[in-house]
Amino acid sequence: MNFKFFDKLSQDFSELLNDKKEYNVVIEVDKEGNKKSFTAHSVVLRYRSSYFGKELENILTNKDHIKTIIKPNISAQIFEIILKYIYGGIIDIETADTKTVYELMVNANELKLKELSVKLESYLIESKASWLKTHISFVYHSIFNSNKFKGLKKFYNDMIEKHPNLIFELEDLISLQESALISILKRDDLNVEEIKIWNYVIKWGIAQNPTLPTNLEEWSNENFEALKITIQQCLPLIRYFHIPGEEIWKNIKPYREILEKQLWDDLTQCFMFPNQPVKSLVLPARMISTSNLPSKTISTPNLSPKIRPTISTSDLPSKTISTPEFPLKVNESFSTIISKEHVAELSSWIDRKSTTYFLENIPYEFQLILRGSRDGFHPKTFWEMCHGHAGTIVVAKIEMTDEIVGGYNPLAWDNSTRGIDVKTNDSFIFSLKNGDMQNSILSLVIDNSEALFYADSKDQNNDGPWFGDSEFVLKSDVSDFTQDKLCLCHYNSKSNTFYEKPIRKTNESFSIVDYEVFKIILKKIPNCTIR
Structure with missing residues (x-):
C-alpha cells in the first residue's frame, strides 16, 4: 500500500523557494525599470525544466558559486507565478486577467514546462473563448509559425470556418501579421462574400501605412504604389471574377491603380461582355453557405449621436x-x-x-x-x-x-x-x-x-x-x-x-x-x- 503526501511535499518545496540560505542560482527577468531578481536552486530547476537544465550547463559560476540566468523577455509578474509552480506544482490564476494567463502559457511553453502550458491552453479554449475571439491578432501571430499550441490552432481554424464574418469585422485584426493573413486568404472554405475580403485587405494594407491620406481623392501615385507593395502577396488571392459587377465598380475601381493592367482590363470586359474569355487567372469561387449569412441589414437614417431615436414596429x-x-x-x-x-x-x-x-x-x-x-x-x-x-x-x-x-x-x-x-x-x-x-x-x-x-x-x-x-x-x-x-x-x-x-x-x-x-x-x- 502506498501513502501519498503531495500536499505536504508541495508546501515544503514552496517554503524552500523562500529560503535564501543555500540558493545557487539568480534569475534576472524583465526590462529596465521593472527588472527583478529571483533566487533558486539548480537541482530543482534542472529536474523540473529541461530548458533550465541546458541553460545551467552553459553558464559559469561567479566567485560566490552562483550562476546567473538573464531572461529580459519574461515579466516579473509572470516569472513569479512560474517559479511558484516549479517548486510547489500549484498556480493560482483566479484573479489573473486573461492576457496574463495567455502570456503565462507562452512563457511556460518556452521554458519547456509542457504540463503547465498544455493545461493553460485547455483552460483558455474551454473558459476564455470570448477573449480569444476578440484578441485574434494578439494570439494568432504568436502561434501561427509554431508547431506548438495545436489546440489553439484548431480553435481558430474552426472559428474561421464557422464564423468568418466575425474574423473580418474585428478591429483587432488590422494588426494581424501578413503571413497569418495570407494563410486565411488561401482558404477555399472561407465562408464570406469575396467583396468583404477585398475590403478587409484594403483596410489592413492602409493600416500598415498610417501616413496615407485619409481622403482617397488626395492620394498620389506614390500612395497607391505604397499600398500595392504592402498587399502584393494578398492581391493574387482575391477571387475577383466572383465579385458582382456593381461591387467591382463601387469598391475595386477606386483602387484600380494597385491592380495589374491586364486584370483590370479583364474585369472591365467581364462586366461589359460577360461571355467573352479573359486572359487573367480565374480562381475558383469560395464555398459560401447562404443559409449562414445574416439577413439583409436594415437601413437607418444618419442621425446625430446625441439623439436617441425611436423606431416603431412598422x-x-x-x-x-x-x-x-x-x-x-x-x-x-x-x-x-x-x-x-x-x-x-x-x-x-x-x-x-x-x-x-x-x-x-x-x-x-x-x-x-x-x-x-x-x-x-x-x-x-x-x-x-x-x-x-x-x-x-x-x-x-x-x-x-x-x-x-x-x-x-x-x-x-x-x-x-x-x-x-x-x-x-x-x-x-x-x-x-x-x-x-x-x-x-x-x-x-x-x-x-x-x-x-x-x-x-x-x-x-x-x-x-x-x-x-x-x-x-x-x-x-x-x-x-x-x-x-x-x-x-x-x-x-x-x-x-x-x-x-x-x-x-x-x-x-x-x-x-x-x-x-x-x-x-x-x-x-x-x-x-x-x-
Missing part, C-alpha cells in the same frame, strides 16, 4: 415565422438551459395563450443561433451573430442560482444603429420555473416607447440584448458576460417602467453561467396559426 420586420427546409427538432439536447416544457410555455406566451401548449402541440421550432459556452460571451458576438434575425428568444442562466431569465424580441436585431430605442407591443421578458423557482413569471411590455434598446456600435463591446429600462439586460465592462456581474433585471417593488412587473425580486446585478439565443420558426402543423 419600421422593422416582425415575427419571422417561416418554415425552414430542414427544421430543427426540439429534443433533450437542443439547449443547455431550457427544457421542452419551457419551450411549450414560451410558445404559448408568444401567441398570448391563456393556457400552455401541450408538448405534442408546440407550434414552433427553436432554432439555436448563439450559445455563449460555444460561441463566446463577448457582447459584440451577440450583435454579430444575431444581426438581422427577427422573432428571437434570449435565455440566460444566472451564476450561483437556478434562475433562468430572458426576453422575446419579435423584431430584427440590428448592429448598425447609433443607439436607438425600439418600439413594439409584442415583446416580453420572463423568469422560468427552475430549481427553487416554483412558478414562471411573464412580464408583458406596457410602455412600447422603449420596449428594447439597440446599442451604438461603439457600445457593443459592453452592451448585449437590452429590454426596457434595464428590466433585462446583459452587460459587461470587461467584454465578458460571465466576469464582472453587471447584468441586471431592474426591480421596482411598486411599479416597473416599461414592462408590467419585475422578473427578479432583487436589484442585485449578476454574471451569467451561459446564455442562448433561439430563432422562433413556425412548424408545418395543421390548424395552427400565428396571431
Whole structure:
C-alpha cells in the first residue's frame, strides 16, 4: 500500500523557494525599470525544466558559486507565478486577467514546462473563448509559425470556418501579421462574400501605412504604389471574377491603380461582355453557405449621436415565422438551459395563450443561433451573430442560482444603429420555473416607447440584448458576460417602467453561467396559426 503526501511535499518545496540560505542560482527577468531578481536552486530547476537544465550547463559560476540566468523577455509578474509552480506544482490564476494567463502559457511553453502550458491552453479554449475571439491578432501571430499550441490552432481554424464574418469585422485584426493573413486568404472554405475580403485587405494594407491620406481623392501615385507593395502577396488571392459587377465598380475601381493592367482590363470586359474569355487567372469561387449569412441589414437614417431615436414596429420586420427546409427538432439536447416544457410555455406566451401548449402541440421550432459556452460571451458576438434575425428568444442562466431569465424580441436585431430605442407591443421578458423557482413569471411590455434598446456600435463591446429600462439586460465592462456581474433585471417593488412587473425580486446585478439565443420558426402543423 502506498501513502501519498503531495500536499505536504508541495508546501515544503514552496517554503524552500523562500529560503535564501543555500540558493545557487539568480534569475534576472524583465526590462529596465521593472527588472527583478529571483533566487533558486539548480537541482530543482534542472529536474523540473529541461530548458533550465541546458541553460545551467552553459553558464559559469561567479566567485560566490552562483550562476546567473538573464531572461529580459519574461515579466516579473509572470516569472513569479512560474517559479511558484516549479517548486510547489500549484498556480493560482483566479484573479489573473486573461492576457496574463495567455502570456503565462507562452512563457511556460518556452521554458519547456509542457504540463503547465498544455493545461493553460485547455483552460483558455474551454473558459476564455470570448477573449480569444476578440484578441485574434494578439494570439494568432504568436502561434501561427509554431508547431506548438495545436489546440489553439484548431480553435481558430474552426472559428474561421464557422464564423468568418466575425474574423473580418474585428478591429483587432488590422494588426494581424501578413503571413497569418495570407494563410486565411488561401482558404477555399472561407465562408464570406469575396467583396468583404477585398475590403478587409484594403483596410489592413492602409493600416500598415498610417501616413496615407485619409481622403482617397488626395492620394498620389506614390500612395497607391505604397499600398500595392504592402498587399502584393494578398492581391493574387482575391477571387475577383466572383465579385458582382456593381461591387467591382463601387469598391475595386477606386483602387484600380494597385491592380495589374491586364486584370483590370479583364474585369472591365467581364462586366461589359460577360461571355467573352479573359486572359487573367480565374480562381475558383469560395464555398459560401447562404443559409449562414445574416439577413439583409436594415437601413437607418444618419442621425446625430446625441439623439436617441425611436423606431416603431412598422419600421422593422416582425415575427419571422417561416418554415425552414430542414427544421430543427426540439429534443433533450437542443439547449443547455431550457427544457421542452419551457419551450411549450414560451410558445404559448408568444401567441398570448391563456393556457400552455401541450408538448405534442408546440407550434414552433427553436432554432439555436448563439450559445455563449460555444460561441463566446463577448457582447459584440451577440450583435454579430444575431444581426438581422427577427422573432428571437434570449435565455440566460444566472451564476450561483437556478434562475433562468430572458426576453422575446419579435423584431430584427440590428448592429448598425447609433443607439436607438425600439418600439413594439409584442415583446416580453420572463423568469422560468427552475430549481427553487416554483412558478414562471411573464412580464408583458406596457410602455412600447422603449420596449428594447439597440446599442451604438461603439457600445457593443459592453452592451448585449437590452429590454426596457434595464428590466433585462446583459452587460459587461470587461467584454465578458460571465466576469464582472453587471447584468441586471431592474426591480421596482411598486411599479416597473416599461414592462408590467419585475422578473427578479432583487436589484442585485449578476454574471451569467451561459446564455442562448433561439430563432422562433413556425412548424408545418395543421390548424395552427400565428396571431
